[in-house]
Amino acid sequence: MVINNFYLLKNFHLYLDDLLKISEIPDVSLNGVQVGDLNQEVKKIALAVDSNLKTIQKATQKKADLLLVHHGLFWGKPFAFIGSHYQKIKTLIQNKMGLYAVHLPLDLHKPLGNNYQIATQLGLEYIQPFGQYHGRTIGFLGHFKGSIKDLETKCLSLSDTCQFLIHQNLQKEELCVAVVSGKGGAGILEEFIDSCCDVLITGETEHALVNTLFDSQKNMITLGHYQSEKFGVMALGKHLTEEFDIETFFIEQPTGY
Numbered sequence: 001m002v003i004n005n006f007y008l009l010k011n012f013h014l015y016l017d018d019l020l021k022i023s024e025i026p027d028v029s030l031n032g033v034q035v036g037d038l039n040q041e042v043k044k045i046a047l048a049v050d051s052n053l054k055t056i057q058k059a060t061q062k063k064a065d066l067l068l069v070h071h072g073l074f075w076g077k078p079f080a081f082i083g084s085h086y087q088k089i090k091t092l093i094q095n096k097m098g099l100y101a102v103h104l105p106l107d108l109h110k111p112l113g114n115n116y117q118i119a120t121q122l123g124l125e126y127i128q129p130f131g132q133y134h135g136r137t138i139g140f141l142g143h144f145k146g147s148i149k150d151l152e153t154k155c156l157s158l159s160d161t162c163q164f165l166i167h168q169n170l171q172k173e174e175l176c177v178a179v180v181s182g183k184g185g186a187g188i189l190e191e192f193i194d195s196c197c198d199v200l201i202t203g204e205t206e207h208a209l210v211n212t213l214f215d216s217q218k219n220m221i222t223l224g225h226y227q228s229e230k231f232g233v234m235a236l237g238k239h240l241t242e243e244f245d246i247e248t249f250f251i252e253q254p255t256g257y
Contacts, residue, residue, distance in 0.1 A: 009041075019112075022105055030101065034101050036099060040096060104138065112236050122201070130191075132191060147173055193212070201221045
């Protein structure tokens with residue numbers, strides 16, 4: 001790709017839509033450009049997990065032309081532009097900053113997505129797809145060389161909001177580990193319980209599903225929803241810097257959840 005001093009928003013719109021296969025992956029999120037003038041110049045890109053008001057304000061303070069997030073503003077149903085919704089749209093438009101959101105396509109992408117990034121940062125080997133969600137495989141599994149305690153230590157290096165739901169005392173020095181970021185729902189949990197995997201690593205889960213996990217005597221580590229979904233946008237930012245020779249930066253705005 002030819003390197004320029006700047007690109008138009010529509011360049012990133014087309015490039016990212018193709019890279020992340022936006023049109024091929026059904027999602028409740030409106031993936032792609034959610035706010036912005038496609039003919040606007042983009043010289044600096046901010047990346048973040050969420051599109052809350054504080055994150056948007058931080059991006060404008062650093063004079064980003066585009067904010068690229070995992071959780072955008074639009075989720076399959078209309079809503080009134082009042083309150084914080086109005087303030088977010090107003091802040092984006094007044095500062096001439098575009099907003100690009102990518103949800104499921106970033107979770108499942110290899111190698112830039114949340115799940116593949118977590119799997120590689122945990123040092124998993126023999127990585128292969130795992131985790132059916134609405135007809136799509138969104139996660140990965142692989143082999144971890146080490147004990148359950150070693151895996152817990154590795155997870156703590158990735159997230160400070162880990163919870164360890166260890167119901168089976170594994171006396172193994174090599175584990176089969178599945179990774180599905182965000183919310184490990186009922187379908188993912190059922191698939192995990194029926195599999196030979198020793199541990200499921202996800203972002204968060206529900207109380208009822210913890211009881212199901214307890215009944216099955218299977219093991220889960222939750223990194224926290226936010227912490228489990230920052231790796232994809234960070235990897236995507238690095239990729240865009242290398243591909244376009246453009247400035248990118250990550251906005252850390254943890255929710256504690």
